[in-house]
Amino acid sequence: MVVAYSGKPGEIKQGDVQPWLATDGEWTVAGEPESSAWWYPANDHPSDPALMDVSIRVPAGMEAISVGRLESADAGNEKNFDTWHWIARQPMATYLNFMTIGQLRAEAGRRSWPARTSTRCLRSCPPSSGRWPSPRC
Numbered sequence: 001m002v003v004a005y006s007g008k009p010g011e012i013k014q015g016d017v018q019p020w021l022a023t024d025g026e027w028t029v030a031g032e033p034e035s036s037a038w039w040y041p042a043n044d045h046p047s048d049p050a051l052m053d054v055s056i057r058v059p060a061g062m063e064a065i066s067v068g069r070l071e072s073a074d075a076g077n078e079k080n081f082d083t084w085h086w087i088a089r090q091p092m093a094t095y096l097n098f099m100t101i102g103q104l105r106a107e108a109g110r111r112s113w114p115a116r117t118s119t120r121c122l123r124s125c126p127p128s129s130g131r132w133p134s135p136r137c
Helices: none
Strands: 020-023 026-029 050-059 063-066 069-074 081-092 099-102 104-109 119-124
Touching: 050 063, 050 099, 063 081, 063 104
Parallel strands: none
Antiparallel strands: 020 026, 026 099, 050 081, 063 099, 069 081, 104 119
């Protein structure tokens, strides 16, 4: 199934609950147990896991992260937009999915766990500071 969505989900609230977090130049949607249903059709229950294939179209110069492995970061099809494509190849509860948009940097990294020898690490770069946080993954 392919779901295309456009709109302003960040304006949706249920009482005081709002899964969209915004700071100066960064936007994130995350949270459990029901955050995914706020931005795509989902049965937010651990007994109904799903594979995740997330493409995020952002203004040129911004980056987007989600669950899984970065498959592509397109910077050429549209002059003013880039599309970031993330795929999680192991089923997971849909409420574990998240998305962050901002000025980020993806790096290859290493973890000490034997079963996982490499991963992608992402660091936020606040636009005002121009410095990257600690290089630890």
